[in-house]
Amino acid sequence: MLKTDTHPEIRRAVVLLSGGLDSATAAAVAKAEGFRLHALTVDYGQRHRFEIEAARRVGRALGVEEHVLISCDLRSIGGSALLGTCDVPKDRSDERMSQDIPPTYVPARNTVLLSLALAKAEQLGAGDIFIGVNAVDYSGYPDCRPEFIAAFEQLARLATKLGVEGKVGFRIHTPLIALTKAEIIRRGAALGLDYRLTHSCYDPDAMGRACGRCDSCRIRRRGFADAGVADPTEYQTEAGPRASPPAL
Amino acid sequence: MLKTDTHPEIRRAVVLLSGGLDSATAAAVAKAEGFRLHALTVDYGQRHRFEIEAARRVGRALGVEEHVLISCDLRSIGGSALLGTCDVPKDRSDERMSQDIPPTYVPARNTVLLSLALAKAEQLGAGDIFIGVNAVDYSGYPDCRPEFIAAFEQLARLATKLGVEGKVGFRIHTPLIALTKAEIIRRGAALGLDYRLTHSCYDPDAMGRACGRCDSCRIRRRGFADAGVADPTEYQTEAGPRASPPAL
Numbered sequence: 001m002l003k004t005d006t007h008p009e010i011r012r013a014v015v016l017l018s019g020g021l022d023s024a025t026a027a028a029v030a031k032a033e034g035f036r037l038h039a040l041t042v043d044y045g046q047r048h049r050f051e052i053e054a055a056r057r058v059g060r061a062l063g064v065e066e067h068v069l070i071s072c073d074l075r076s077i078g079g080s081a082l083l084g085t086c087d088v089p090k091d092r093s094d095e096r097m098s099q100d101i102p103p104t105y106v107p108a109r110n111t112v113l114l115s116l117a118l119a120k121a122e123q124l125g126a127g128d129i130f131i132g133v134n135a136v137d138y139s140g141y142p143d144c145r146p147e148f149i150a151a152f153e154q155l156a157r158l159a160t161k162l163g164v165e166g167k168v169g170f171r172i173h174t175p176l177i178a179l180t181k182a183e184i185i186r187r188g189a190a191l192g193l194d195y196r197l198t199h200s201c202y203d204p205d206a207m208g209r210a211c212g213r214c215d216s217c218r219i220r221r222r223g224f225a226d227a228g229v230a231d232p233t234e235y236q237t238e239a240g241p242r243a244s245p246p247a248l
Numbered sequence: 249m250l251k252t253d254t255h256p257e258i259r260r261a262v263v264l265l266s267g268g269l270d271s272a273t274a275a276a277v278a279k280a281e282g283f284r285l286h287a288l289t290v291d292y293g294q295r296h297r298f299e300i301e302a303a304r305r306v307g308r309a310l311g312v313e314e315h316v317l318i319s320c321d322l323r324s325i326g327g328s329a330l331l332g333t334c335d336v337p338k339d340r341s342d343e344r345m346s347q348d349i350p351p352t353y354v355p356a357r358n359t360v361l362l363s364l365a366l367a368k369a370e371q372l373g374a375g376d377i378f379i380g381v382n383a384v385d386y387s388g389y390p391d392c393r394p395e396f397i398a399a400f401e402q403l404a405r406l407a408t409k410l411g412v413e414g415k416v417g418f419r420i421h422t423p424l425i426a427l428t429k430a431e432i433i434r435r436g437a438a439l440g441l442d443y444r445l446t447h448s449c450y451d452p453d454a455m456g457r458a459c460g461r462c463d464s465c466r467i468r469r470r471g472f473a474d475a476g477v478a479d480p481t482e483y484q485t486e487a488g489p490r491a492s493p494p495a496l
Contacts, residue, residue, distance in 0.1 A: 070320070074364075077316065106367075107368075110407070112367060119354075119359070123355045142406065142407060145406070147406050156359075158390065158395050
């Protein structure tokens, strides 16, 4: 039932690909480390489809072997702006952004995402999972911290046939966990990743253009500025697209 | 964003309800322990809808406060008979059934189910989750063992805002984990649970009647026989329904 590689030199990894800047960079790192990529994109009922389209673009650009889209509708649970139950905050101060867990927090999101990646990994007979979590910019998310990741690795070994039989020692790779947004962008740019393919905005317009003002846009824009890399993002205005975003 | 009970004496629990005999019993135990029940049924792409209808019936009978249905389509991952990718085995010997992990195994299923229950629990501000796992009859499933459950409890405390802030000490209740099927049935019967509402068969006919021959039916039938409780299940025949099932 489980596929196991007959060529031991072939290393396969499941990469969680959201369409955002971080997960695209984590996937590019996995590719650079020699893994064959099995991308997994989870549609958990996001407000817009642009993230999923971006994930597809990034997957194609990275030459993934397979791209699996799983629908897992967390909207029935509720409790998050990303899932459309309250407004996306705009123009928040740095202090406010870092103060507490943002209202865009999805309950237990990374636990759900890693569980689905684990299911795919077990089906594939692979033990390597890449996730683009980051503990620097989003310090408020409990499920982005190294101790959470370590606990999930431990769980994965006990949860699966492959783990229990000792055939696979599951490893959750978090290549971005200790990097700043600027360092992430420099890493991806050095690997040739085209960030124009990615989407970060929590509140895009009908064309998918970024608002430039939500927490995610602000962190992304500052990241490009700090990295000294030109920001390829197309931003919206009320009167239409413009070349430069609103002031940071 | 998170609802927290203002009346501390009200204890709420998320109960995973599949529509099967075990999860119905676990939910009945939760109710008997004084919890207000928030039922969570996950449609992960099962072959038939009878399980979900059974979960609804059981939820209504137990007077749940809320019944959440989440669609999380694991079919894209594949690798299991329950998800329609290979045939359901019939008339297997006891030896064969207990020999190895059955082909109806869904990769990482309980990890996914508990993750979704954790998301619901965090949204609700509740720390108690009930799951009807059992380590006796299905010894082949790695994610039914006490060490897996303990690892998930540890993960839950690290994964959530409520856990990290120490507001909630997550507990995964597994009231059936050490019981035989006969003991489970006696427990549920003593609590007044009507097992006619539940559905166990992996391969029902178009009317939802049980085949009586798949592993799940065989274990259930023997459970009623061993418990000395009349089996209320309606079984199918090729010529139509009949009162008595095929020989065990």
